[in-house]
Amino acid sequence: MDVIVAGDRAELAEARRTLGIGGPGRLDGPPALALVPTMGALHEGHRSLMRQARELAEHVAVSIFVNPLQFGPGEDYSRYPRTFETDLEICAAEGVSVVFAPSAEDMYLPDRQVSVSAGAMGAVAEGAFRPGHFDGVLTVVLKLFNLVRPDVAVFGRKDAQQLALIRRMVADLDVPVSVVGAPTVREPDGLALSSRNRYLSPQDRIAALALSRALFAGEREGGPAQILRAARAVLDAEPAVEVDYLILADPATFAEVGDDHTGEAVLAVAARVGTTRLIDNVVLTLG
Template sequence: MDVIVAGDRAGLAEARRTLGIGREAPPGRAALALVPTMGALHEGHRSLIRLARERADHVAVSVFVNPLQFGPGEDYARYPRTFDTDLEVCAEEGAGIVFAPSAEEMYLPDRQVGVSAGKMGTIVEGASRPGHFDGMLTVVLKLFNLVRPDVAVFGRKDAQQLALIRRMVLDLDLPIEIVGAPTVREADGLALSSRNRYLSPHERTMALALSRALFAGAEQGRPSEIRRAARAVLDAEPGVDLDYLVLVDPATFTEVGEEYAGEAVLAVAARVGTTRLIDNVVLTLG
């Protein structure tokens, strides 16, 4: 399938006209689904595109490494950029549009207004990366406004990101359905991530402690037992520099108490060598 590549607003409008997007979709289906990415596409992204195709007649994939969500000293400059390969992935998975804007196309030089992630943007991942979620929500809102999808698909590996996007859609009355897709893992349990390519073979072996910790916690019943079992696995791997290990409410990302009942997210972030990785599993307690 040929993919239409759009680098600006005019290209997006032309792509919509070419594909006939805007006509009424059949009952039960959306006209257009969006899969926002920062490129360096892997099997996890493929699964998002496939899910988007199930939900809509047409799929757009955005490829944009967003400078607003990288802090000082983070990996914006070296973040993997593999656009030609990304295009091949999008074509193979049946995406109709790839929106690949420049930073100059996305942001005015005197940009002043953005989205605030509020309190949830300052805790857990937000505490480690101040301003990250403000930048993420700002670009997601801009992508929604530019691409105008009916559905947007995000991976659950970035669980706090997904929670904040759902909250933005609710708070700002955006007419978009947000779909969360399961985390895709390697056979040995490592969650797929574009940053995995930074890992040396030895570091990759050490990184398996993150998923092992989550799976060990998931075998327990009470919050204190879950946290204790997961932490024991991480403490036993000296090559893992733990940032946080939390058991939280999936809607608010606040820590759950011992008597909590319902769905919860056990989330971890750690540095292995120079690479910072995140992962999580969803549990049902009580």
């Protein structure tokens, strides 16, 4: 079956009927529908999410929506890459059943008043540098969950704080969706795949490798102080990289961990390389 393209709520509902999908939460057999939320400009990392979704459910839906609520003043909303026809080809090649590609006008009422608050957890790390970003992320994700009505949703672990907040929202608000985190996909030289990588000049791309090198250097160390010191040394050695933050945090809460922390921790970095802002992380086990 060819991929069904739904441009609004009515077409999405019709797509569900065409595919024979009822409500979420079937009691027998595999889940009926898995959702991969994206902002388009799809790459191999997105393909890996679709492949994992195919293993989890009978049908896969991919949303393509550049969400204005998660972009702050001066950020790259207007120039965010939009490659819809290529994205459709990728979805078709990966066996996606339906692509939901609404407009901003279809997603948000003109007099919208209610949104989701990410709370204190959304104000640290990435949230401290992008105020309101995670409120916008959680608002659109909850709306996508309500419109698409998936049984399971697959997100990349590269956006570790986003993944943690979505899991917390699902738990706090009793959203009947199982949230799955998929491994970060990297280029052979270690650079984490991102739609924003296409903004990097050849020189900037070489400099951007400092992010993954820093994380891998920290990964080889034993305690929190040593991990951060080793990672920081790599970043400081690359003058073209302007670091926003480098933290070692609890992967469930994103509170920074102390020297006595044992168990899992996420080493996360955000930095600007030229005009492009990149994020990356690795998950470590301490103690």
